[in-house]
Amino acid sequence: MNEKPKQYKPKKCKWCKQIFTPERPMQSVCGFECVIAQTKHKQQQRMMPPPRPKKKPVRDLKWLLDKTQIDCNAVVRLRDQIARLPCISCGKYRDCQHHAGHFRPLGNNPAIRFDLANIHRQCAPCNNHHSGNLTGNGGGAGYEANLVAKIGQAEVDRLKASSQPYKWSIDELQLLRAGFKAMFKKMQQNADWL
Numbered sequence: 001m002n003e004k005p006k007q008y009k010p011k012k013c014k015w016c017k018q019i020f021t022p023e024r025p026m027q028s029v030c031g032f033e034c035v036i037a038q039t040k041h042k043q044q045q046r047m048m049p050p051p052r053p054k055k056k057p058v059r060d061l062k063w064l065l066d067k068t069q070i071d072c073n074a075v076v077r078l079r080d081q082i083a084r085l086p087c088i089s090c091g092k093y094r095d096c097q098h099h100a101g102h103f104r105p106l107g108n109n110p111a112i113r114f115d116l117a118n119i120h121r122q123c124a125p126c127n128n129h130h131s132g133n134l135t136g137n138g139g140g141a142g143y144e145a146n147l148v149a150k151i152g153q154a155e156v157d158r159l160k161a162s163s164q165p166y167k168w169s170i171d172e173l174q175l176l177r178a179g180f181k182a183m184f185k186k187m188q189q190n191a192d193w194l
Helices: 032-047 061-082 124-129 143-151 153-161 170-190
Strands: 098-102 119-123
Touching (some): 061 098, 061 119, 061 170, 098 124, 119 143
16 A cells, blocks of 8 residues: 655745645745744744833813813812802702802803803702703792802903803813812812811
8 A cells, every 4th residue: 555645735935925835734834944034033023022002092172171161060069068058049958969050151151161250059950940040030039149149240240241252272271170179179178067
């Protein structure tokens, strides 16, 4: 019984890309030189430094504007909670969620968006269901009347008069956000009720 060795189909060498007839079934390179070259290449790849870590994503203006608003609202809610103030619109002490309600809306007045005189503690029903209850239609004296009693007519007139367009920069928002965070932390530490 004289068996012939099995003949394999010709294929392309993975290293030098020339056509050869393999001698073994799993042979991927044509000869000894290609085996050595391929092995050296794989070793060099293992010795290469690992890829650099990904950089932190650059936060855009919208993201920073939202985060600054969240920090500002937290300061306002804590400020009015420490002072034990009722809802600015209806004047009631409700056992519900309280928002940081703006006297002048954000869309038309970007310059006073983070003005603490423009933002006060407001119960959720007044803010959500009565559109801020500015005139007292939802009960109580209303936002404007209570705001005049709280900060004075001159300050309310200043808020009403300011309607100039304003574009916040990233640097301004970063400074504001850091200031609000520091203010919140200081207020938490100094609060006697915590």
